[in-house]
Amino acid sequence: MPDLLGGKLKLRHLVLVTAIADHGSVLRAAEHLRLAQPAATRALRELEDLLGVDLFTRGPRGMRLTVFGEAFLEHARAVLTELRRAGERIVGLADTEVGTVTIGTLLAGSNVLLPRAIASLKRDRPGVTVVVRESTFDTLVPALLAGEVDLIVGRLNPVHTRPELRQVTLYSEPVRLVVRAGHPAVGRPDLTLADLMDYPWILPLTQTALRQELEQVLARHGLELPADRVECTSILTMRALLVETDMIAALPGLVVSTDERLVALPVELESVRRAVGVTLLSERLLTPSAGLMLEHLRGRAEELRGALETVGH
Structure with missing residues (x-):
């Protein structure tokens, strides 16, 4: 079994693998990372030697992940995501006026609740950047697990078989x-x-x-x-x-x-x-910006409950 904690595995290896997977070739990945192609090729060879497997196959349409590459890429993305979140959390703790929160949204919640909550958050923290991604629940959950979104706002789909997820009902x-x-x-x-x-x-x-x-x-x-x-x-x-x-x-x-x-x-x-609410990861702490977003979602949802009593009749 390869020793990935012995100091030979570098952060640059994780960055390179994700770049090659995203761009389809060592050349385009090197250009994206502003590296010389020989250096990128050498780093990939180092990683494959360390793991003892090939992560990519080379074909006429570029480089494709092997089954080993797909498994390694999943963990590489997770590690890089957690490092990004760590940086955001440190920045947020040092300066609560800045930060980024990425929200996945469904139809329920996207038309009234979410805009009001974003507007409320921006009034309090104009330096916080809010990124909104609209999609279906089954598409957003993998993004939540990968750390690409901080929370999902919308209809609460059943998650009783998914212990890694937790939900907050708003209305x-x-x-x-x-x-x-x-x-x-x-x-x-x-x-x-x-x-x-x-x-x-x-x-x-x-x-x-x-x-x-x-x-x-x-x-x-x-x-x-x-x-x-x-x-x-x-x-x-x-x-x-x-x-x-x-x-x-x-x-x-x-x-x-x-x-x-x-x-x-x-x-x-x-x-x-x-039932409209927020879906989160059970074991992951929210960044300060995501925590603020959740607070504003709760506040605006409470205001909407009176209107909903009228809508339902």
């Missing part, structure tokens, strides 16, 4: 069927879910919890998924489609309550309600 939000003001379905008497199947729909992506819940609601009413549909999680794209067309979408209640161009239809989605 519960109803999901409403939303259309544009002036939509043909607005004002129709005795409107039912079946009446809406003739309109085009915007549905969440298949891997999302909301999509699964909507499918279950439709099945309980003996209905199939609308044949005319778009699948999307981008709130900007969804809003534009809703405002410009006769499409229907299932959206968090706060979206419609804060947008005068959208209307919630009087068709209840029984059992579809979103």
Whole structure:
């Protein structure tokens, strides 16, 4: 077994492997790191000799990770991430006015809660940089584990089988069927879910919890998924489609309550309600900036609870 703690493994080895994996060749990695190519090649050879395995294969399309390389890269990224976080934590402890927090966000929470929390944080700490990455939960969790995001804000997906994750519930939000003001379905008497199947729909992506819940609601009413549909999680794209067309979408209640161009239809989605909160790593301490972000999320969520009581009725 290679002795990686004996002093032969250098930080530059970890940086080089990640750069080669990201850029696809020693030459491009060396250019990115501002190294001479012979020095980069020599460092890679040193590392492979130390480990006793090849980390890359060389082909016509560049260098590809071997199974050993993939395993080593995962740990190299984790080490570099923790070193970056250590630096940020030291800077944050030395100067609470600066720092960076990276937030992964889902649709629920991204339209009202998160902007308000960011605005509140920036008023208190204008020197803190906030980075927002929007994606689905299953994409953001690996980024959280890798240290690429500090916390995930949005709907709380089940994590009872993931002891490495913990969650902070902020509020519960109803999901409403939303259309544009002036939509043909607005004002129709005795409107039912079946009446809406003739309109085009915007549905969440298949891997999302909301999509699964909507499918279950439709099945309980003996209905199939609308044949005319778009699948999307981008709130900007969804809003534009809703405002410009006769499409229907299932959206968090706060979206419609804060947008005068959208209307919630009087068709209840029984059992579809979103617990919104923050997903964190169980064993990782938050950086000072991430801790401040969590505090502001809690504060703005408390303010939203009153509005949500009205939205749910």
